[in-house]
């Protein structure tokens with residue numbers, strides 16, 4: 061069941077994701093962050109520790125059913141933010157534009173009842189719709 065006011069920010073320990081997380085808290089939203097901390101830093105969120113739910117996991121390979129449970133909106137920013145680097149360093153990783161990224165998408169009853177999904181990034185992303 062959807063929890064009113066609950067947002068999920070993927071890549072929330074990243075440069076843009078951390079700013080977005082704090083902005084959402086300022087307007088009264090509750091925020092769950094998913095980040096594998098591959099390029100992100102938990103200290104970007106230290107000012108809001110205790111106000112957010114931080115889940116350290118790899119979107120590309122984790123079971124996302126718990127992570128997406130109850131969320132109303134998803135802001136999808138998790139990425140290796142350089143396409144050349146993502147391809148060069150992790151050629152088979154689902155973070156790349158490789159269609160394997162679709163493997164980790166929630167399906168059927170796992171899918172959240174989203175009001176909104178925002179995938180704003182224009183680089184490599186994990187788990188895209």
Ligand SMILES: NC(=O)c1ccc[n+]([C@@H]2O[C@H](COP(=O)([O-])OP(=O)(O)OC[C@H]3O[C@@H](n4cnc5c(N)ncnc54)[C@H](O)[C@@H]3O)[C@@H](O)[C@H]2O)c1
Nearest residue numbers: 071073074075076095096097098099100119138139181183
């Ligand atoms: N920073 C900019 O100026 C800018 C401009 C335009 C577009 N973008 C795009 O916005 C997106 C975010 O950019 P950013 O600058 O915040 O990058 P960033 O590297 O700071 O943030 C990306 C976050 O995603 C996390 N992440 C990566 N793979 C993950 C995975 N498999 N599972 C969970 N978390 C994972 C990283 O740890 C990191 O915290 C990128 O797609 C980037 O191309 C950024």
